[in-house]
Amino acid sequence: MNQNKKTIKVWLDDIRKAPKEWIWIKTAQEAIDMLEQENVDVISLDYDLGKNMENGNYVFNWIKQETFMNPLYIPPEIIIHSKNNAGIEKMTFGANIINQERIKKLENPPDLEAYLKNLFLKQK
Numbered sequence: 001m002n003q004n005k006k007t008i009k010v011w012l013d014d015i016r017k018a019p020k021e022w023i024w025i026k027t028a029q030e031a032i033d034m035l036e037q038e039n040v041d042v043i044s045l046d047y048d049l050g051k052n053m054e055n056g057n058y059v060f061n062w063i064k065q066e067t068f069m070n071p072l073y074i075p076p077e078i079i080i081h082s083k084n085n086a087g088i089e090k091m092t093f094g095a096n097i098i099n100q101e102r103i104k105k106l107e108n109p110p111d112l113e114a115y116l117k118n119l120f121l122k123q124k
Helices: 028-037 056-069 085-107 112-123
Strands: 008-012 023-025 040-045 077-080
Touching: 008 028, 023 028, 028 040, 028 056, 040 056, 056 077, 056 085, 077 085
Parallel strands: 008 023, 008 040, 040 077
Antiparallel strands: none
16 A cells, blocks of 8 residues: 555445445456555455456455565455355455454555565575
């Protein structure tokens, strides 16, 4: 999350319209593109996104991977609004862990200079 850029809220759902002041995204790939390109502060995930489509868990797994593999990535707050109980169960526990990691990274922001220096030293 870029602190200098305006933050946005993303609503991922193929059917239900987004609440006021949220950006409505209908596919998993659109959500990932938004996460890569914009300053997403909060994302609300539906699990089911249509037949033969990647689901909300696909986006959740992308966020999880970025959060724990990229020390500079600050994840958005994750909310689950699905009506699919199995999907809710699958994503909720992990979302709580990612939300805790988000708080840690916001309280102690990643240091790009230190990260790059450490990366350079590891390559020697």
